[in-house]
Amino acid sequence: MFSKSCQYAIRAALYLAVHAVDGARIGVRELADKLEVPQPFLAKVLQQMVRGHLISSVKGPRGGFFLSERNQEVTLKQIVLSIDGPDAFTSCILGLPVCSGTHPCPLHFQAMAYREGLNYQLKYQAIGDLAQRISREEMNI
């Protein structure tokens, strides 16, 4: 479904939303440590996200990653789109060259139901909103 890069990206963004509050910045070290993912690889993903304006960063002492006001409004969908591209939700689950309702594969309608549901979630949940749910309902990231 999601590539590893994309999973890391989402989890990192959520971690920042929950923990990088009040102007605090968080470094790759802590991030990689808390998410339990390989540090150098996470760094790559993070800078890719910065380039895509999904998260923000400052260099130097007391620097690190954080979410600007704009970044809080970023949706999970934007992250997926930016990292994995648009095909995750539009390609046929059986790998057929085209996914269409007029000549569907046998799993098409069931797969679409699933994907549409998830898609909706991704589309309308901003990082900032999710952060609150996460702390409130003590979810894992």
Next chain:
Amino acid sequence: MFSKSCQYAIRAALYLAVHAVDGARIGVRELADKLEVPQPFLAKVLQQMVRGHLISSVKGPRGGFFLSERNQEVTLKQIVLSIDGPDAFTSCILGLPVCSGTHPCPLHFQAMAYREGLNYQLKYQAIGDLAQRISREEMNI
């Protein structure tokens, strides 16, 4: 979601169910040709399926692949299990080490809803049954 091997496996099984009727056998050549997948690789997947008793084969002239009576009863779920292993439907969509409802990731419940639907489909649809739907509703495989 599914690996390429698994996609090929499912499509091949369905093709056999639809076309290898009345004791006819179908060779790798035709199969690869019709499904538009790489022939030598498909051959590997097919023999893997034979070993797993998901499909049947005979060597020699007029030989090829087909579905025995037992094979008709095989479900898509068995194919997925045999090719991709059990993790496809039980692992966390964000890659967390465990997927559980008690400490869920933010996408857990939405993802589960989707997956359960698909899972049901895979679990209760036997190849033989699907074959009829496919011809009747002119679906693509």
Next chain:
DNA sequence: TTTGTAAAAGATATGCGGGTCCTTTATTAG
């Protein structure tokens, strides 16, 4: 029994996502 045919098996290549390392650049505290 012979011969042609087609799958089985094994060894081998390739591409890419995933992962690491090293150097450069920017920032800020002192």
Next chain:
DNA sequence: CTAATAAAGGACCCGCATATCTTTTACAAA
């Protein structure tokens, strides 16, 4: 201004899914 710090950027490596090729084995028809 300087030194310490942390991200950015570039080059590189590795394993595995994917894909290919060659040889061997089994079967069936004649």
